Amino acid sequence: MEIVLAALVAAAVAAAVALLVQRPRAAGIAPATIAAPERREAGLSGSPAARGEDGQDELSARRSEIARLEERLRAEAGSLELQAQRLAEQERSLDDRRRNLEKGREELKEVKVRQVRELERLSGLSAGQAKQLLMRELEDSLRHDSARLIRQVEDETRRDADRRARSILAAVMQRVASSHAVETTVSVVELKSDELKGRIIGREGRNIRALETLTGIDFIIDDTPGAVLLSGFDGVRREIARLTLEKLLQDGRIHPARIEEAYQQAKSEIDQHVIEVGEQAVFEANVGSIHPELAKLLGKLRFRTSYGQNVLHHSIECARLAAMLAAELGADPRTAARAALLHDIGKAVSHEVEGPHALVGGELARRFKESDGVAHAMEAHHNEVELQTVEAVIVQIVDALSGARPGARGESLEHYVKRLRDLESIATRHEGVDKVYAMHAGREIRVIVVPDALDDDAAALLSNRIAREVEKELDYPGQIKVTVIRESRATDYAR
Numbered sequence: 001m002e003i004v005l006a007a008l009v010a011a012a013v014a015a016a017v018a019l020l021v022q023r024p025r026a027a028g029i030a031p032a033t034i035a036a037p038e039r040r041e042a043g044l045s046g047s048p049a050a051r052g053e054d055g056q057d058e059l060s061a062r063r064s065e066i067a068r069l070e071e072r073l074r075a076e077a078g079s080l081e082l083q084a085q086r087l088a089e090q091e092r093s094l095d096d097r098r099r100n101l102e103k104g105r106e107e108l109k110e111v112k113v114r115q116v117r118e119l120e121r122l123s124g125l126s127a128g129q130a131k132q133l134l135m136r137e138l139e140d141s142l143r144h145d146s147a148r149l150i151r152q153v154e155d156e157t158r159r160d161a162d163r164r165a166r167s168i169l170a171a172v173m174q175r176v177a178s179s180h181a182v183e184t185t186v187s188v189v190e191l192k193s194d195e196l197k198g199r200i201i202g203r204e205g206r207n208i209r210a211l212e213t214l215t216g217i218d219f220i221i222d223d224t225p226g227a228v229l230l231s232g233f234d235g236v237r238r239e240i241a242r243l244t245l246e247k248l249l250q251d252g253r254i255h256p257a258r259i260e261e262a263y264q265q266a267k268s269e270i271d272q273h274v275i276e277v278g279e280q281a282v283f284e285a286n287v288g289s290i291h292p293e294l295a296k297l298l299g300k301l302r303f304r305t306s307y308g309q310n311v312l313h314h315s316i317e318c319a320r321l322a323a324m325l326a327a328e329l330g331a332d333p334r335t336a337a338r339a340a341l342l343h344d345i346g347k348a349v350s351h352e353v354e355g356p357h358a359l360v361g362g363e364l365a366r367r368f369k370e371s372d373g374v375a376h377a378m379e380a381h382h383n384e385v386e387l388q389t390v391e392a393v394i395v396q397i398v399d400a401l402s403g404a405r406p407g408a409r410g411e412s413l414e415h416y417v418k419r420l421r422d423l424e425s426i427a428t429r430h431e432g433v434d435k436v437y438a439m440h441a442g443r444e445i446r447v448i449v450v451p452d453a454l455d456d457d458a459a460a461l462l463s464n465r466i467a468r469e470v471e472k473e474l475d476y477p478g479q480i481k482v483t484v485i486r487e488s489r490a491t492d493y494a495r
Helices: 004-027 034-043 048-123 127-173 193-202 201-214 235-250 256-285 294-305 313-329 331-342 344-351 359-365 370-382 390-404 415-427 456-473
Strands: 186-190 218-220 227-231 431-437 444-449 481-483
Touching: 034 256, 034 456, 048 127, 127 193, 127 456, 186 235, 193 201, 193 390, 201 218, 201 235, 201 456, 227 235, 235 294, 235 344, 235 415, 256 313, 256 331, 294 313, 294 331, 294 344, 294 359, 313 331, 313 390, 331 370, 344 359, 359 370, 370 390, 415 456, 444 456, 456 481
Parallel strands: 444 481
Antiparallel strands: 186 227, 218 227, 431 444
């Protein structure tokens, strides 16, 4: 450091001397000739003694200036030396702190190791075991928070969805008035007397065989007084058979030739009636014009029932609901109404074409130049294909809504019992479930759990899990409420 300061002082002195020497040169005058004119003037007017005094004065001034510069440089050198000392002290201090920090870091590591060992000794757990225990507690805490969050989100979503759904569906349903229709696969023809049964059967049964062969319907002539039962799944054929038999009874002549004649007349009347009914359905649904073949197939639905509900009436009701619901939701009312009117048209040919009626109906719609949106909504109303449009969702909603309203459909006891059994089995297979009760005709299921096996958070998660499994595994109209009940009771007797 002292060598650096000495070098700085020497450099400063040299710079000052050079500055003094260069001043006359900077003015363009050589040092030896600075005072030449003055000396010449002095030689003309002054003496040599005067000239010597002037030179001495100039030299003294220059020496004084050099001395001042040297003093100032020494002061600056001293200041630099003090700064260098401070920097050296700070460097030593930083080195000491660095060494102390490294030492402290090592000590902390040692203390941490000793602390972990002491904690392991006091708790009787290793670090890995303690970590697993902490993770387990954290998992329980997260499960509690997630269950609480699920309940909160479900409650908020349910309240908002129920409010909006009630508003929309109430606005739609209050504008539709539908009748209740319950039909079966059996038609009854009244007879004036039981003597006519023998004439219907004919000699050796030839008349009844001719009737059954032509119509494809079973004629049941039993002990039922004053009636003949016509049994068959095809409603159109059953209606033709009914009209044929009524014509024969009115005419009074019953023999194979007359039977065939009456059958052809009834068949012609039914074909014309089917076309008229289909066109009337298109008019009532207010969906514009459709292909005549589709209108004819719609007319055939007049003689089809689904769970006791007339399929044509159901289709017209769905079309009206779909148009209003699409208007409420901002979708295309025309597309939704046409798809809803035609969504079950595959049932009109279900005795002739194999496959789900939704896919068959979509294929028929495309064959007769319906739009892709209409065909897709028809195919997707029973989830045979994935829902891709709002109109498809609307058709699915109105189909369930029309079928689920009170009195719309009947349900066989076998299917009813099977649905309840499936509901109870889905809930029973979960761990911690004690008892399961299906209530309100399968619209609600109550699950009683063992209090010690599940806490409140697990009960909330269980209800959510059961509801999702019911959605995945069962087909049902409307909705099913899942209620999980967890309670503990303490009972004693005072004697």
